[in-house]
Amino acid sequence: MGNEIIEQHIQSEYKWGFITDIDTETFAPGLNENVIHALSKKKNEPEWMLENRLKAFKTWQGMKEPDNWAHLHYPKLDFQNISYYSAPKKKTELSSLDEVDPELLKTFEKLGISLEEQKRLTGVSSNIAVDAVFDSVSVKTTFRETLLEKGIIFCSFSEAVQEHPDLIKKYMGMVVPPTDNYYAALNAAVFSDGSFCYIPKGVRCPMELSTYFRINASGTGQFERTLIVADEGSYVSYLEGCTAPQRDENQLHAAVVEIITHKDAEVKYSTVQNWYPGDKNGKGGIYNFVTKRGLCAGDNSKISWTQVETGSAITWKYPSVILKGNNSIGEFYSVAVTNNMQEADTGTKMIHIGKNTRSTIISKGISAGFSNNSYRGLVQIRKGATNARNFSQCDSLLMGDKCGAHTFPYIEIKDKTAVVEHEATTSKIGEDQLFYCKQRGLDTEKAVGLIVNGYCKEVLNKLPMEFAVEAQKLLAVSLEGSVG
Amino acid sequence: MIAEKTNTAQQIIDAISSTAGKVNFINDQALTDALLYLENKGIPTNKHEDYKYCNVDAILKKEFKNFSQKFKDVNLDEDLRLADTVTLVVVNGNYSEVLSDKVILKGLHINSFNQLNENGKDIITSQADVKKDAFIALNTAFSGQGFHLQVEKNTQLQIPIHIIYVSSCEGEALINPRNIIEIGQNAEATLIEHYVTAQNGKVFSNFLSEKLIHENARLISYTIQDEGDKGFSVNTNQVKLEKAAHYDNTTIILSGQLTRNNHNVVISGENSEAHLNGLFVTDNTQLVDNHTLMDHQVPHCQSNELYKGIIKGKSTGVFNGKIFVRKDAQKTNAYQSSKNILLSDDASINTKPELEIYADDVKCSHGTSTGKIDESAMFYLNARGISPDAAKIMLLNAFAGEVIDKIIPESLKELVQKKLGFK
Numbered sequence: 045m046g047n048e049i050i051e052q053h054i055q056s057e058y059k060w061g062f063i064t065d066i067d068t069e070t071f072a073p074g075l076n077e078n079v080i081h082a083l084s085k086k087k088n089e090p091e092w093m094l095e096n097r098l099k100a101f102k103t104w105q106g107m108k109e110p111d112n113w114a115h116l117h118y119p120k121l122d123f124q125n126i127s128y129y130s131a132p133k134k135k136t137e138l139s140s141l142d143e144v145d146p147e148l149l150k151t152f153e154k155l156g157i158s159l160e161e162q163k164r165l166t167g168v169s170s171n172i173a174v175d176a177v178f179d180s181v182s183v184k185t186t187f188r189e190t191l192l193e194k195g196i197i198f199c200s201f202s203e204a205v206q207e208h209p210d211l212i213k214k215y216m217g218m219v220v221p222p223t224d225n226y227y228a229a230l231n232a233a234v235f236s237d238g239s240f241c242y243i244p245k246g247v248r249c250p251m252e253l254s255t256y257f258r259i260n261a262s263g264t265g266q267f268e269r270t271l272i273v274a275d276e277g278s279y280v281s282y283l284e285g286c287t288a289p290q291r292d293e294n295q296l297h298a299a300v301v302e303i304i305t306h307k308d309a310e311v312k313y314s315t316v317q318n319w320y321p322g323d324k325n326g327k328g329g330i331y332n333f334v335t336k337r338g339l340c341a342g343d344n345s346k347i348s349w350t351q352v353e354t355g356s357a358i359t360w361k362y363p364s365v366i367l368k369g370n371n372s373i374g375e376f377y378s379v380a381v382t383n384n385m386q387e388a389d390t391g392t393k394m395i396h397i398g399k400n401t402r403s404t405i406i407s408k409g410i411s412a413g414f415s416n417n418s419y420r421g422l423v424q425i426r427k428g429a430t431n432a433r434n435f436s437q438c439d440s441l442l443m444g445d446k447c448g449a450h451t452f453p454y455i456e457i458k459d460k461t462a463v464v465e466h467e468a469t470t471s472k473i474g475e476d477q478l479f480y481c482k483q484r485g486l487d488t489e490k491a492v493g494l495i496v497n498g499y500c501k502e503v504l505n506k507l508p509m510e511f512a513v514e515a516q517k518l519l520a521v522s523l524e525g526s527v528g
Numbered sequence: 529m530i531a532e533k534t535n536t537a538q539q540i541i542d543a544i545s546s547t548a549g550k551v552n553f554i555n556d557q558a559l560t561d562a563l564l565y566l567e568n569k570g571i572p573t574n575k576h577e578d579y580k581y582c583n584v585d586a587i588l589k590k591e592f593k594n595f596s597q598k599f600k601d602v603n604l605d606e607d608l609r610l611a612d613t614v615t616l617v618v619v620n621g622n623y624s625e626v627l628s629d630k631v632i633l634k635g636l637h638i639n640s641f642n643q644l645n646e647n648g649k650d651i652i653t654s655q656a657d658v659k660k661d662a663f664i665a666l667n668t669a670f671s672g673q674g675f676h677l678q679v680e681k682n683t684q685l686q687i688p689i690h691i692i693y694v695s696s697c698e699g700e701a702l703i704n705p706r707n708i709i710e711i712g713q714n715a716e717a718t719l720i721e722h723y724v725t726a727q728n729g730k731v732f733s734n735f736l737s738e739k740l741i742h743e744n745a746r747l748i749s750y751t752i753q754d755e756g757d758k759g760f761s762v763n764t765n766q767v768k769l770e771k772a773a774h775y776d777n778t779t780i781i782l783s784g785q786l787t788r789n790n791h792n793v794v795i796s797g798e799n800s801e802a803h804l805n806g807l808f809v810t811d812n813t814q815l816v817d818n819h820t821l822m823d824h825q826v827p828h829c830q831s832n833e834l835y836k837g838i839i840k841g842k843s844t845g846v847f848n849g850k851i852f853v854r855k856d857a858q859k860t861n862a863y864q865s866s867k868n869i870l871l872s873d874d875a876s877i878n879t880k881p882e883l884e885i886y887a888d889d890v891k892c893s894h895g896t897s898t899g900k901i902d903e904s905a906m907f908y909l910n911a912r913g914i915s916p917d918a919a920k921i922m923l924l925n926a927f928a929g930e931v932i933d934k935i936i937p938e939s940l941k942e943l944v945q946k947k948l949g950f951k
Binding site: 113115427440442443444445446447448449450451452453454455456457458459460461462463464465466467468469470471472 | 577855858868870871872873874875876877878879880881882883884885886887888889890891892893894895896897898899900
């Protein structure tokens with residue numbers, strides 16, 4: 045059953061592919077110390093930041109590009125063929141949305157996340173403050189003033205470097221040091237911009253904070269850096285979503301996200317990722333090599349990652365939590381969809397160090413077309429992590445017989461009081477489920493949509509409401525017509 | 529992942545080449561390939577994904593500095609013989625006709641490798657690919673005088689065959705025992721492979737067994753590993769199932785400083801099924817690493833795995849099971865379960881249950897859990913006047929029982945229970 049439907053699905057084009065035509069100022073491709081000097085100067089950075097970058101660059105030079113240890117296949121990258129800076133020419137000192145380049149606003153409108161709409165909705169509690177990242181420079185930060193009243197700092201990373209150097213010095217690289225891995229080192233050397241967020245003691249952030257990443261200029265790598273610090277007893281829900289226009293050459297995205305929660309603090313980080321996955325022959329598409337990690341530094345703190353991954357040609361991403369504080373909690377909810385020639389190797393790491401730490405992993409993989417979708421996760425219970433508890437569930441759904449679904453969990457336990465459970469299943473959509481739906485008048489596509497939505501429900505439920513809608517739409521688009 | 533090579537392999541080759549007997553039953557091509565593989569790839573370290581939790585290279589470096597290869601004769605401990613079985617004995621990697629039972633069973637043929645004719649010799653390297661793993665290569669290059677066990681087609685062997693591998697040496701030694709087991713069409717056999725050492729020198733045993741189960745044949749096999757605190761071993765089982773074949777293995781690990789099992793089952797004929805069960809009870813500084821691979825190459829097959837571990841002292845247990853379903857292997861049912869109990873603060877367990885699946889119409893799942901002894905069960909027993917120690921033994925017995933109960937020959941079951949001390 046369903047050959048033509050799969051065919052039809054495979055032929056469905058990337059719906060968000062368009063290019064915004066605005067002037068950008070871009071460095072010539074290539075990477076050396078001079079480029080880093082120039083980049084730092086361009087951003088008017090203090091000396092210590094330049095030093096950090098150069099140090100990271102040295103580290104990076106001494107590292108070897110990782111072999112294909114993950115279940116991924118892609119040609120070697122040429123790091124000298126990437127431009128390390130691209131900024132919209134118009135500067136960012138705008139006081140109102142009207143001054144933002146109209147082209148830019150249109151782009152956001154096409155994505156269905158118009159800033160205008162955000163503006164109009166001012167005062168409503170479900171408001172989202174958007175730090176819009178357009179290529180590399182934050183163009184507009186909304187609601188900043190509102191947030192400042194509460195003492196919340198939410199700005200671009202560059203601004204934070206200028207205005208809050210102490211915080212940046214203290215926290216940057218605390219969770220993901222440049223020595224962590226090849227791409228983290230690269231990012232630390234050449235990161236262009238990103239977001240910084242600081243929630244002071246005891247403050248509950250009144251709105252969802254959000255960044256929309258978009259890779260726009262052709263041939264530019266994007267090296268985002270996000271740092272979220274939640275001080276004692278604070279709470280924030282942070283959203284990150286991305287779409288990117290259609291491109292032919294491969295683009296590299298090597299971002300770093302760091303989260304630090306102090307005592308009793310909680311951070312909820314949600315992602316919807318829909319970068320250009322390449323065409324149906326696997327040509328083009330984004331290489332998404334991201335290091336995301338959270339540190340539950342204080343007791344009773346909590347970090348929760350929720351992700352819906354539908355885009356990118358290659359995804360290599362393991363949002364992790366280091367559970368250092370006693371009674372801290374880590375969560376990971378993920379839906380990863382791959383289609384056509386996409387490949388994803390994604391999962392999480394839960395490192396239990398503190399006592400009575402708990403973690404939950406729910407991962408739902410869906411593969412269609414010729415794609416390969418792997419879950420790779422580590423649950424590590426260190427010695428002395430008394431009464432640690434983990435539950436992991438990794439389900440895979442296969443659509444068609446040319447794709448692959450894989451599970452590679454690593455479970456390392458060094459404490460006898462630990463209780464760790466892991467289960468994984470792989471299956472296709474049941475003929476009986478489809479039959480049941482179709483018999484009640486749903487066509488195959490709607491039935492598949494319904495079943496997939498049900499399959500992912502556990503994860504989708506964890507998304508903030510604003511995101512859940514977009515995520516469901518994305519799932520439907522990504523899996524249009526796929527039948528197992 | 530390409531692991532960085534160390535010179536351990538070269539040192540081993542140099543150390544044992546002079547004393548190694550001529551391997552004239554393995555063809556030159558395989559010998560050359562094996563040596564080349566060893567020289568190029570070396571002995572795996574923990575940088576090698578398959579040996580992540582079992583750094584054999586480091587262990588060899590630390591424990592085996594000088595292979596003296598001085599072997600001693602063995603007087604087989606009569607306690608090792610099991611009632612109602614046919615005993616075959618392999619001493620220091622070489623099949624011993626003297627110590628083995630001389631029972632003539634219809635349809636059973638046992639020949640040492642050098643007795644085989646040319647056709648017979650070709651089958652020796654037919655299953656284990658020397659270019660896949662360093663230990664297969666090492667065994668092939670320096671293989672001991674093994675044997676070929678064949679059960680003729682349509683033969684139902686009523687008596688289990690008990691193979692005892694015993695090693696005895698002075699100083700440090702490396703041995704490479706090898707055999708090939710062939711179960712003919714519609715035949716049935718039960719095999720017990722029992723690994724022991726005579727306690728004196730340190731032995732690194734690199735076992736390799738190739739098992740070929742022909743159409744509609746059935747092999748029930750048991751692996752009992754009891755190599756003591758000076759026994760280090762890597763045990764590779766390369767099993768191939770043809771159409772409608774049935775393979776059932778139960779592995780019990782009782783002792784051994786290092787026990788690394790590579791149990792690879794290739795399911796190459798439709799409607800066949802494979803079951804792997806395992807129980808490891810570790811203590812002191814033991815390292816037990818169980819690797820299993822279920823390679824589903826064809827449709828309509830079933831596989832089932834159950835591995836249980838009880839980890840005490842400063843020991844480490846590892847379970848890495850992989851279910852590999854190839855593109856054409858539709859309608860595969862594959863299950864895997866790994867359960868472990870940690871009994872000490874210094875013990876650790878690493879599990880890595882993998883699924884790699886390329887066919888959509890399959891049902892595959894794995895589950896793994898690690899925990900402590902159930903407190904409510906403990907309380908229940910204590911409340912009824914059973915001392916904590918007795919209750920603990922009772923609960924561990926029940927935990928291990930799930931695997932031990934798979935053992936059918938009574939004499940073997942008793943031996944295992946006696947050794948485990950749960951009874």
